[in-house]
Amino acid sequence: MKDLVKLSLILVLSVSIFSCSDGEDGAIGPAGPEGLAGAQGTQGIQGDPGDPGDPGTANVIYSDWIPNGFTPGGGLLQKVFTLANAQQITDLGVNLDTSTVLVYGRGDILLVVGDEVFPLPYENRSTEERYTYTTTNQGSIRAVGFAASNTDNDFDRFDDYRYVIIPGGVAVSSTSSATKSTPDYTTMSYKEIATLFNIPE
Structure with a gap:
């Protein structure tokens, strides 16, 4: 009789265990509340803009040494x-009105040190001659000699001449800030200009 009771209990427990293991999955529960938004990051600091560059001086043009062309006498x-x-x-594709034009004369001025190069205008006080240059409305570059008296006036102080054209984006006579930041090439020696723009002797 005791064995029958034990067997009955074992059978009831077994049925209960299998009934629980084969049950259906429960329904999905409701979604939880949305989390709080994170704090906004700090905005990066924008760098200061750089200073504007000087007007470009690429494609500097220089002539060969041009023999003295003043007519003697x-x-x-x-x-x-x-x-x-x-x-x-x-043909060079430059505008002289918006360019810096420099002209130099070369010759054995002192007759002891050999050829030297001088920027124009140049004044020879011993002969009362003045050498300079002009750019015309038609767009040419000319060497000009002036004398105080009507002697022979050969204007042969220099053996040859060279011009240098530095193209620019603004007229050299302008008072704009861009022009003010451009070096004054007229105050430089020929050696400084030649070194700056890699002009051969």
Whole structure:
């Protein structure tokens, strides 16, 4: 009789265990509340803009040494010869109105140290001659000689001449801030210009 009771209990427990293990999954519970948003990060500091650069001076143009073209004699108080005509300037693709033009004369001025290069304008006080240059409305570059008296006036102080054209984006006579930041090339020696723009002797 005791064995029958034990067997009955074992059978009831077994049925209960299998009934629980084969039960269906429960329904999915409701979604939980949305979490709080994180704090916004600090915005990065923008760097200061750099200072504007100087106007470009690429494609600097320089001539070969041009032999003295002043006509000798004649007793004239002024003589002119052309270093570059309008067509040559046009072919170079530059605008002289927005460029810096420099002209140099070369010669054995002191007759002891050999050839030297001097920027124009140049004044020879012993002969009362003045050498300078002009750029014309037509776009040419000319060397000009002035004399105080009508002697022979050969204007032969220099053996040859060279011009240098430094193209720019603004007229050299402008008072804009861009022009003010551009170096004054007219105050530099020929050696400084030649070194700056890699111009051979």
